[in-house]
Amino acid sequence: MMAINMKKGSPITDKIFKYVAIGAATYVLAIIIMIVVNLTTGSAQVWQQEGISFLTGSDWNSVEGRESYGAAPYIMGTLVNAGIAMAISIPLSFGIAMFLSELAPKLLKTPLAMVIELLAAVPSVVYGLWGLLVFRTYIQDWIEVPLHNLFGDQSIIFAGTPFGLDILTASIVLAIMIIPTIASISKEIMLAVPNSQREAAYMLGATKWEVFRLAVLPYSKSGLIGATILGLGRAVGETMAVTMLIGNATGAAAFPSSLFGPGQTLASIMANEFAEASQGGLHLAALVGIGLILFIMAFAINVVAHLLVARVVKSHEGAVLA
Amino acid sequence: MITVEQRAEFRKHFRYNVGRRLVLDKVVKCVVFLCVVVAVVPLVAILINVFTNGAAALSWDFLTQIPGAVGSDEPGGIGPAIQGTIVLLGLSSLIGVPIGVMGGIFLSEYGNNRYGRTVRFFNDVLAEFPTIVIGVFTFVLIVLTVGNFSVWAGSFALSIVMLPIVMRTTEESLKLVPVTYREAGYALGIRRWRVVFTIVLSGAKSGLITGILLSVARIAGETAPLVFTILGSSQFIQGLDGPIDALPLRIWRLSSLPYDSSVTQGWGAAFVLIIMVLAINIGVRYVFLQKKGKTFMKFKKMGVI
Numbered sequence: 001m002m003a004i005n006m007k008k009g010s011p012i013t014d015k016i017f018k019y020v021a022i023g024a025a026t027y028v029l030a031i032i033i034m035i036v037v038n039l040t041t042g043s044a045q046v047w048q049q050e051g052i053s054f055l056t057g058s059d060w061n062s063v064e065g066r067e068s069y070g071a072a073p074y075i076m077g078t079l080v081n082a083g084i085a086m087a088i089s090i091p092l093s094f095g096i097a098m099f100l101s102e103l104a105p106k107l108l109k110t111p112l113a114m115v116i117e118l119l120a121a122v123p124s125v126v127y128g129l130w131g132l133l134v135f136r137t138y139i140q141d142w143i144e145v146p147l148h149n150l151f152g153d154q155s156i157i158f159a160g161t162p163f164g165l166d167i168l169t170a171s172i173v174l175a176i177m178i179i180p181t182i183a184s185i186s187k188e189i190m191l192a193v194p195n196s197q198r199e200a201a202y203m204l205g206a207t208k209w210e211v212f213r214l215a216v217l218p219y220s221k222s223g224l225i226g227a228t229i230l231g232l233g234r235a236v237g238e239t240m241a242v243t244m245l246i247g248n249a250t251g252a253a254a255f256p257s258s259l260f261g262p263g264q265t266l267a268s269i270m271a272n273e274f275a276e277a278s279q280g281g282l283h284l285a286a287l288v289g290i291g292l293i294l295f296i297m298a299f300a301i302n303v304v305a306h307l308l309v310a311r312v313v314k315s316h317e318g319a320v321l322a
Numbered sequence: 323m324i325t326v327e328q329r330a331e332f333r334k335h336f337r338y339n340v341g342r343r344l345v346l347d348k349v350v351k352c353v354v355f356l357c358v359v360v361a362v363v364p365l366v367a368i369l370i371n372v373f374t375n376g377a378a379a380l381s382w383d384f385l386t387q388i389p390g391a392v393g394s395d396e397p398g399g400i401g402p403a404i405q406g407t408i409v410l411l412g413l414s415s416l417i418g419v420p421i422g423v424m425g426g427i428f429l430s431e432y433g434n435n436r437y438g439r440t441v442r443f444f445n446d447v448l449a450e451f452p453t454i455v456i457g458v459f460t461f462v463l464i465v466l467t468v469g470n471f472s473v474w475a476g477s478f479a480l481s482i483v484m485l486p487i488v489m490r491t492t493e494e495s496l497k498l499v500p501v502t503y504r505e506a507g508y509a510l511g512i513r514r515w516r517v518v519f520t521i522v523l524s525g526a527k528s529g530l531i532t533g534i535l536l537s538v539a540r541i542a543g544e545t546a547p548l549v550f551t552i553l554g555s556s557q558f559i560q561g562l563d564g565p566i567d568a569l570p571l572r573i574w575r576l577s578s579l580p581y582d583s584s585v586t587q588g589w590g591a592a593f594v595l596i597i598m599v600l601a602i603n604i605g606v607r608y609v610f611l612q613k614k615g616k617t618f619m620k621f622k623k624m625g626v627i
Contacts, residue, residue, distance in 0.1 A: 017515035024424030025441045042462040095357025123543020207347035237452020239546040291458035302447045
């Protein structure tokens with residue numbers, strides 16, 4: 001008998017191939033490390049000058065000689081903006097997902113799912129353009145003016161003259177943008193719940209809602225949380241639509257207080273001020289520093305999301321997200 | 323024995339209980355349906371608005387001419403932006419696709435170990451990064467070092483956006499090729515790299531192409547990385563180390579101008595962009611996915627489409 005040894009005499013090309021593949025995979029890690037290094041060195045100047053007050057301060061002054069930068073209003077703006085958007089989009093997306101996976105008649109299901117998925121592919125700048133040219137007037141006339149007339153300046157969150165370019169508009173358009181993402185992933189997760197779960201509940205005489213609540217929801221819970229956090233990650237990092245709609249306040253005025261006041265997020269201040277800062281100096285370092293803050297926020301959100309989703313995959317093979 | 327009174331009592335409770343549950347069921351169904359309507363109306367309104375307003379702006383000159391002076395009577399067109407987007411898509415695919423496919427091959431063929439899991443994890447994280455961070459990173463890395471905005475910088479930034487998508491979709495498509503195919507190749511004495519290239523890649527062709535096309539559609543609409551890297555221009559491309567225009571960037575610039583003509587042009591540019599993106603998405607769905615429903619489902623669960 002002749003011994004077969006596949007490994008022996010394996011030509012160099014196999015090794016080269018393997019190392020090229022490893023190299024390509026390492027490229028991803030290298031990019032992430034380079035992002036961290038470049039953002040840190042690029043913003044070193046502002047950290048040296050401002051120290052911790054870059055995180056806590058609210059001054060934003062790029063005038064030569066009186067330069068002072070603090071990112072606190074934009075961090076708050078990002079959180080508030082993403083928070084409102086999530087509060088609007090989570091119930092709506094789960095509603096859509098439930099409708100598509102449990103209730104919709106077949107005739108409606110396919111086209112509706114298709115539209116939702118295609119809308120996830122529409123570029124954010126188009127959402128921004130639509131928000132700016134169309135949606136803004138509707139929200140101003142139908143929501144903001146009535147609310148303002150009703151509650152007026154006594155309330156804090158409805159204070160200020162409604163203008164349309166404010167935190168509320170930006171948040172709602174942001175919510176519209178992330179609904180397709182969360183809805184289509186949630187739908188897939190709900191569809192991945194085995195039918196035996198539903199049938200068991202139906203057999204006990206459960207109504208559709210009870211089936212959803214007792215059989216589908218517990219089974220897909222962590223997957224839905226993962227989908228939500230992915231949506232949150234997109235909401236936090238979303239740039240163009242927010243930049244076009246949020247009104248772009250700077251400094252202490254950008255602290256979000258009224259829904260009808262202009263605000264600013266981490267991403268939008270980078271896009272807005274970049275043109276003036278591109279020559280270099282402290283202003284640029286401040287913007288790169290803001291990029292670093294945004295990077296850390298998005299990184300943390302995504303890591304949490306993926307860890308949760310990985311747990312879903314491990315706990316039951318049915319609900320897969322990644 | 324249950325007495326008649328007990329039975330009546332029981333029925334009363336039963337009716338009350340079931341009635342309550344049925345009402346709740348109806349209420350929830352109505353609420354869910356309302357959710358769908360509330361969410362779908364603005365989403366469909368966007369499409370309708372872009373299509374009606376954008377189609378009105380279209381003309382041959384609009385698609386081929388350079389933009390006129392700001393606010394002048396000659397609005398010009400968006401020719402450089404269309405050209406720039408196509409150049410950027412091509413160049414970023416040149417950088418991103420080979421690396422992404424090779425990385426995907428690693429994850430699928432050699433990635434069943436600790437290092438493979440690490441790469442997969444960070445690849446997934448990179449796929450969801452805010453693209454503006456990638457733009458700033460490219461600006462610091464390339465534009466500041468070289469000293470000028472360039473097509474290369476833009477392509478590099480976009481290639482980072484597309485890379486994780488290509489890598490993940492490649493991995494998932496390769497994994498769907500049965501291991502027996504590979505074994506058949508090995509049994510014939512074919513080397514591993516040739517097995518991967520000739521047997522596995524051709525078996526996973528449609529999934530691979532789908533992933534690449536979807537990633538191209540994704541980067542076609544990316545604006546944030548371009549703001550920091552290509553600057554924008556109103557001329558046709560001068561060279562790969564100079565600034566260039568791109569459709570999303572042009573839409574953003576037009577939206578900040580107060581003139582009626584720029585609003586019309588903004589709609590027109592959005593129309594062209596959305597047609598490009600949706601054509602790729604719908605085309606992929608109909609051409610490649612009919613055969614490989616499984617790959618498609620997998621991509622859906624990953625959230626790439």
